[in-house]
Amino acid sequence: MTKVAIMGATGYAALELIKILLRNPDVEIVALTSRSEESPHISEIHPCLTGRLDLCCEALTPAEIAERSDFVFCALPHVASMEVIPDLLAEGCRVVDLSADYRLSDPAVYEKWYHHVHIDPTRLGSTVYGLPELWSEKIPDADLIANPGCYTSTAILGLAPLMAAGLIEPTGIIIDAKSGVSGAGRNPKLGTLYPECNESITAYGVGTHRHTPEIEEVLTTVGGEEVKVTFTPHLTPMNRGILATMYPRLTKAVSREELLGVYRTFYEGKPFVRIIDAIPATKNVSGTNYCDISVQFAGDQLIVFSATDNLIKGAAGVAVQNFNLMAGYPETTGLIV
Ligand SMILES: NC(=O)C1=CN([C@@H]2O[C@H](COP(=O)(O)OP(=O)(O)OC[C@H]3O[C@@H](n4cnc5c(N)ncnc54)[C@H](OP(=O)(O)O)[C@@H]3O)[C@@H](O)[C@H]2O)C=CC1
Numbered sequence: 186m187t188k189v190a191i192m193g194a195t196g197y198a199a200l201e202l203i204k205i206l207l208r209n210p211d212v213e214i215v216a217l218t219s220r221s222e223e224s225p226h227i228s229e230i231h232p233c234l235t236g237r238l239d240l241c242c243e244a245l246t247p248a249e250i251a252e253r254s255d256f257v258f259c260a261l262p263h264v265a266s267m268e269v270i271p272d273l274l275a276e277g278c279r280v281v282d283l284s285a286d287y288r289l290s291d292p293a294v295y296e297k298w299y300h301h302v303h304i305d306p307t308r309l310g311s312t313v314y315g316l317p318e319l320w321s322e323k324i325p326d327a328d329l330i331a332n333p334g335c336y337t338s339t340a341i342l343g344l345a346p347l348m349a350a351g352l353i354e355p356t357g358i359i360i361d362a363k364s365g366v367s368g369a370g371r372n373p374k375l376g377t378l379y380p381e382c383n384e385s386i387t388a389y390g391v392g393t394h395r396h397t398p399e400i401e402e403v404l405t406t407v408g409g410e411e412v413k414v415t416f417t418p419h420l421t422p423m424n425r426g427i428l429a430t431m432y433p434r435l436t437k438a439v440s441r442e443e444l445l446g447v448y449r450t451f452y453e454g455k456p457f458v459r460i461i462d463a464i465p466a467t468k469n470v471s472g473t474n475y476c477d478i479s480v481q482f483a484g485d486q487l488i489v490f491s492a493t494d495n496l497i498k499g500a501a502g503v504a505v506q507n508f509n510l511m512a513g514y515p516e517t518t519g520l521i522v
């Protein structure tokens with residue numbers, strides 16, 4: 186039995202983590218955290234868990250968490266994560282961090298895009314980036330995994346096969362991405378109030394979104410040449426899902442069938458990436474750990490489409506995929522629904 190704790194249990198990503206982990210009979214969820222001093226029962230916070238998990242959300246220290254658990258899912262906002270992860274690791278826990286705190290390799294880049302000084306900079310650059318479709322061999326032995334961002338994994342999965350094959354130019358890639366509102370988390374904010382975002386689509390973070398350096402860094406590693414993207418996220422009036430529509434430039438003439446073949450070969454044996462003929466839609470991946478990818482031509486312009494559920498393949502699902510590899514369970518455990 187593997188004993189697991191979840192920090193930030195009152196949030197959206199944590200709810201999905203709990204639902205997925207409850208499907209693994211060899212996992213026991215032993216601790217849930219919240220800053221609340223009232224220790225609410227998890228079913229008060231997430232009523233859909235009523236009768237499924239009898240635990241309260243406690244304000245626990247890393248040492249108290251480590252006394253009970255072997256693995257910790259850190260589903261806290263960035264900055265809050267790096268304030269606890271060094272202590273969790275020192276106490277002997279293995280950690281999957283859902284935040285952005287350990288994804289980038291350069292503390293100066295982190296500071297520039299996140300506007301915070303990194304307080305654990307020596308782990309940047311050596312922490313394993315948890316995108317199993319790219320680097321599954323590094324995950325089983327890791328003590329700390331940096332779980333990818335939702336926009337980033339959706340974009341990277343769509344572009345990596347072509348970048349690795351040298352079929353697209355590394356610069357000038359346009360990524361137009363749309364997300365459901367749950368991507369912004371459960372903490373109330375003006376922009377995610379129903380009257381503000383319902384029946385409306387708007388771009389945000391134009392030229393400044395913090396997923397830009399993450400996409401560029403990972404794709405640079407994949408292709409071996411410096412990647413530059415123009416990434417524009419949009420908030421869309423749906424609860425969940427991400428669609429990335431991407432416009433890379435081809436380095437040589439190649440047919441749609443050949444490109445789909447490149448994708449199928451790259452993702453052979455990867456259970457959660459589906460290369461499809463039709464244009465992907467978020468409704469077809471909603472509630473699942475799948476990423477659906479396809480390509481089309483508009484004249485000479487190649488267009489790549491990639492769709493995920495931001496809370497599953499974009500957060501909790503890939504976190505459990507990483508955990509399964511770390512703990513020695515089949516990669517798909519709890520994730521096929
Ligand atoms: N939502 C998504 O689609 C995705 C989220 N992520 C990342 O996963 C992590 C969790 O996301 P999500 O569940 O959406 O976030 P939520 O805002 O829904 O939940 C985060 C929880 O962390 C707790 N918390 C602890 N410290 C703080 C703090 N200093 N400020 C605010 N909250 C705090 C809060 O619980 P309490 O108040 O009870 O202490 C809160 O409920 C984040 O790092 C996010 O960026 C990654 C990919 C996709």
Ligand SMILES: CC(=O)N[C@@H](CCC(=O)OP(=O)(O)O)C(=O)O
Nearest residue numbers: 284285334335336364365368369
């Ligand atoms: C709709 C929305 O607001 N989405 C979030 C992305 C969520 C995510 O993946 O962010 P992390 O890098 O923190 O994990 C945003 O744009 O900040």
